[in-house]
Amino acid sequence: MTFSETITDWYAACGRDLPWRRTRDPYAVWLSEIILQQTRVAQGWAYWERFMERFPTVEDLAAAPEDEVLRLWQGLGYYSRARNLHTAAKQIVAMGGFPSTLEGIRSLKGVGDYTAAAIGSIAFGLPAAVVDGNVYRVLARYFGIATPVGTSAAKKEFTELAQRLLPVDSPAAFNQGMMDFGATCCTPVNPACLTCPLQPSCRAFKEGRVDLLPVKQAPAKPVERHLTYVYVRFQGQTAIHRRGPGDIWQGLWEPWLTDEVPAGAKPVVQGFKHQLTHRTLLADFWLWEPAGRPGLPEGYVWIEEAELDAYAKPRLFELILGKL
Numbered sequence: 001m002t003f004s005e006t007i008t009d010w011y012a013a014c015g016r017d018l019p020w021r022r023t024r025d026p027y028a029v030w031l032s033e034i035i036l037q038q039t040r041v042a043q044g045w046a047y048w049e050r051f052m053e054r055f056p057t058v059e060d061l062a063a064a065p066e067d068e069v070l071r072l073w074q075g076l077g078y079y080s081r082a083r084n085l086h087t088a089a090k091q092i093v094a095m096g097g098f099p100s101t102l103e104g105i106r107s108l109k110g111v112g113d114y115t116a117a118a119i120g121s122i123a124f125g126l127p128a129a130v131v132d133g134n135v136y137r138v139l140a141r142y143f144g145i146a147t148p149v150g151t152s153a154a155k156k157e158f159t160e161l162a163q164r165l166l167p168v169d170s171p172a173a174f175n176q177g178m179m180d181f182g183a184t185c186c187t188p189v190n191p192a193c194l195t196c197p198l199q200p201s202c203r204a205f206k207e208g209r210v211d212l213l214p215v216k217q218a219p220a221k222p223v224e225r226h227l228t229y230v231y232v233r234f235q236g237q238t239a240i241h242r243r244g245p246g247d248i249w250q251g252l253w254e255p256w257l258t259d260e261v262p263a264g265a266k267p268v269v270q271g272f273k274h275q276l277t278h279r280t281l282l283a284d285f286w287l288w289e290p291a292g293r294p295g296l297p298e299g300y301v302w303i304e305e306a307e308l309d310a311y312a313k314p315r316l317f318e319l320i321l322g323k324l
């Protein structure tokens, strides 16, 4: 049996039964792919159901206010994905329907090569192989490839290999099989080699190199960034502002961000560590309860504290709010 047949057979027998796999509606498939871009299936599942319930069609999503989309997204992080999702929904409506070619799908905001191949193959049967961390790992081990992943050489090599292996008559089963096989069988640690159907011809297994593949490049050291927040409390109200473009958390709300802590403010938490993908945030959080209503910097608004829940917030703000 060939590599590809083994993967598609394995998928038919052991593939995960996920709600978005019971449909070929490109909108539902696209939504699942965007949600799962940086999120585990277990966590993304509930979000996908919530989005499908609130926005059953792409027209519903396109017509929604951005705030509502961000609020529904809250907790998933990487808010640029939610904003792109919303922009792309409007693009699709303007196109008159979901694009059915790879180039058309790839032209949607927030859709890269991987997501375009996943949507194209699953919803439209297009012969485009997906290449992500799971695929790199399975191919690197099975074929004994030591090219460091994360390099452009690896991208080219693994993409060409996956594309050669893709059976044109069943691209969806092969792609989803590769994703699931990498996620549940050929896992990063403790892969299930002893029960693996590919084991008889797996190079890494034969050569005792399973733990050494795939080869990874040393990650760049995350950059540190310090943030000082003052939570103002006056007559049951607090001051927040909405973050602008060109930085983290665009469009989300946060308390007063300042370099100068007012006299009389009390420390709530100092040096609170919060990890983002490319940087470590260290936040100082102060509570200030002034005797009179203070003036606010430009862009800040007073809101009732009881209404804070209605504002889409970064996870960091949620965590430190819990410490008040």
Ligand code: SF4
Residues within 6 Å of the ligand: 138, 141, 142, 185, 186, 187, 191, 192, 193, 194, 196, 197, 198, 199, 202, 203, 204, 205, 210
């Ligand atoms: S034998 Fe082990 S390393 Fe090789 S493909 Fe199977 S699970 Fe992966």
